Amino acid sequence: MSKGITSQEENYSQWYTDIVKKAGLADHSAVRGCMVIKPTGYAIWENMQKQLDKMFKETGHVNAYFPLFVPKSLFEAEEKNAEGFAKECAVVTHYRLKGDPNEKGKLMVDPEAKLEEELIVRPTSEAIIWNTYRDWIKSHRDLPLLINQWANVVRWEMRTRLFMRTAEFLWQEGHTAHSNEKEAIEETERMQDIYATFAEEYMAMPVIKGKKTESERFAGATETYTIEALMQDGKALQAGTSHFLGQNFAKAFDVKFTDTNNKESYVWSTSWGVSTRLMGGLIMTHSDDNGLVLPPKLAPTQVVIVPIPKANGEINEVVDKIVDQLKAKNITAVYDNDKKSRPGFKFAENELKGIPVRIGVGKRDLENNQVEVARRDNLTKEMVNIDGIAEYIDQLLEDIQTNLFEKAKKFRDDRITKVDSMEEFESVLESKGGFLFAHWDGTADTEQKIKELTKATIRCIPMNMEIEEGKCVLTGKPSKQRVLFAKAY
Amino acid sequence: MSKGITSQEENYSQWYTDIVKKAGLADHSAVRGCMVIKPTGYAIWENMQKQLDKMFKETGHVNAYFPLFVPKSLFEAEEKNAEGFAKECAVVTHYRLKGDPNEKGKLMVDPEAKLEEELIVRPTSEAIIWNTYRDWIKSHRDLPLLINQWANVVRWEMRTRLFMRTAEFLWQEGHTAHSNEKEAIEETERMQDIYATFAEEYMAMPVIKGKKTESERFAGATETYTIEALMQDGKALQAGTSHFLGQNFAKAFDVKFTDTNNKESYVWSTSWGVSTRLMGGLIMTHSDDNGLVLPPKLAPTQVVIVPIPKANGEINEVVDKIVDQLKAKNITAVYDNDKKSRPGFKFAENELKGIPVRIGVGKRDLENNQVEVARRDNLTKEMVNIDGIAEYIDQLLEDIQTNLFEKAKKFRDDRITKVDSMEEFESVLESKGGFLFAHWDGTADTEQKIKELTKATIRCIPMNMEIEEGKCVLTGKPSKQRVLFAKAY
Structure with a gap:
């Protein structure tokens, strides 16, 4: 079967769009820049949500819901934030x-129904939330306030890309309030950790934890913490951010609390979010020219069972037993016994959809009490005895999860290159891409110049990598530590 | 503790708002007509979502996500639907x-950034979804298409009421496509059944299943099926609707499929939804002047444990054991051992929040190996032996769930009154409210006149009530069956 997927080598960007569309994850819509998330794509997103929501709740957060609209006067209250999103x-x-x-049968906007004050469709919810928090926070007993929201947001984009950059996207945004700076910074770091754990353990996507430079910070933040991943084309992806907002929003919205000494102070705050952009990261970390590759922990269907050449009573009976045994181990298995398609077609389809494990059940194999087990991650197959098949598959799914992570980690690690001159910088960027671990003099000016010269930006000042002093790769001025540059999505 | 709740008798409407606000369910926001759903309210909504989502998936539906915006030209394609929502x-x-x-630091709408075509914030998604389905549906093999979406929608409202009527609300909307009329009608009925089951078994809110009259139908529907509940003030609440859309949207958006005989036909469709309005129904079915009353199946916290007069080592030890035993039975229990509040205050607070069961643990009772168990539904208490406490509570939660339903059902059944003249109609409506089971001649004209005379509308043509012929209560013309009138939210 020709799947009609452009190869990665030929055109990575087109390959990505082909995967998203052909695997049934998302599609363009009639609304400029907005996507339709199709059932298969949404099921993966639901699995992401379920796990993230669990991790948020385990760390004391609760969900709530705030309005979609922000009156313009509230939106502009925190000036940096407003300026950052105005466009x-x-x-x-x-x-x-x-x-x-x-025009009969057509509608028009009623000019009589003009709003006195324009409403902004939220691009992020700090403004509306902090305006609400003013009423909720009076005393230290009201703190910390640990709230998360699952919502849609809109950021008008001219150049869009399914999941990666769309005018409307789905996300979660946490907004917390604290009585002191230390606790707020701890919260910011805790959420960065949760994002990193989720990315690595569930998405099997290795990430580097770091802080953003001033010019790459969230508009209105004092410090932005990030997790950065590396895609197969050597470009970096900012996969999640956690912001320490200082007292900026508390001051803009006049949110004060009375402390244990009856003294009034402004509240300290954080916000943090991940979005359907993670879907893009997931795809560009693991998938190949045959289609989607999904880590078992997030795959809506983990195992597909295909009869060979076609289903019959005996095969159905064996499959039913296998499905039951898998279900008992909380493994989602689907029996693909559609009689209208041949096994070869099904194999290709299931590969395209990224189902981690395929079990082929043939009459001759049954005589030997065996089935054929195929892995999506490395495309290998082997014959497996039916007795104990569920235990075998359970372990195999774990192995696949680990293998995907290790493979992506090796790929990423091989593409972190120490460079000590601009010549080296540009040549490595050109030849293999990835992260360039280079010295930088700490100025926005140099950061900007390097960006203009190379299109690479500082992805982060890493938090868990070696720290050594040196000289800026561009200016030769002193540098306290190397930072990570990359071209980025 | 004075909870500051207006009594139901004094002012039911104010009582409702007091409950919503004081129990921390929702609040007004800075955006006209939009509410903030607070953590406690959202946790109840999450429990509703979880159960409904499970029921949708068990009946073969999958989730997807469609754009928030609808271009005006698509919005107006199905004329009745567009007309119904235009205002x-x-x-x-x-x-x-x-x-x-x-004005320095202020923002204004950039007149240069005017959209070529205006975008409508979805009041419902038929238009954008059917425009998408045109690309998804080609053959009978693509049908049925059974999709649900969890989303926010906006319907501008001048007179709003927390949960019951807000400009933005949260809901789910199912949109299905079928190859024939019969199957689409079966789907419409299936979803009405699911809503009824959910309302009765989870919300403990009895409902009547019926069909809407033509004038009360969803704009664009061929038939609207509804579930109607009765609130404590004698007013009806439309709690969920399921629409058979015929081929209306398929025709408006040109969605055809090729059947098994290779013939092209328009697709048949349904849509169905319930919203955060259910929260209002839940509150107005069970709550009282002491606060919220929640059915155990939807209560975020099912059991609260309060030390009396205050916590100590011995009490903590006993409570920890009880909590573990309850958790093992999937019962959510919280230990309220805040030292700053006295038991009386906690009792009142927990009552206000509607926690179904309270366990009081006192030193003297422990000597007898007993704790005090208080029910929120009927405010009774009894001493219970600690051995086997988890089994006792488990059964008690079931009893409370059943009792709430039975109580609400009796209340509702007592307020379905057969009336055979307008005099009787108006006198019963005035004296006890509720549903009036009356004959109607089947015309929109009579329906409208009765509405003008009494403010009562036809809530539904019931599907499971006795059918007898008679004479219209207003015109004396022949009637095929009685229908249910009521004043409604």
């Missing part, structure tokens, strides 16, 4: 349509 | 803000 805001100006007198 | 549409006309040259 991407969808604005509601009217609240009614009426029949168009010039 | 409630929030409209995005611009996509950028810029600095206001007249």
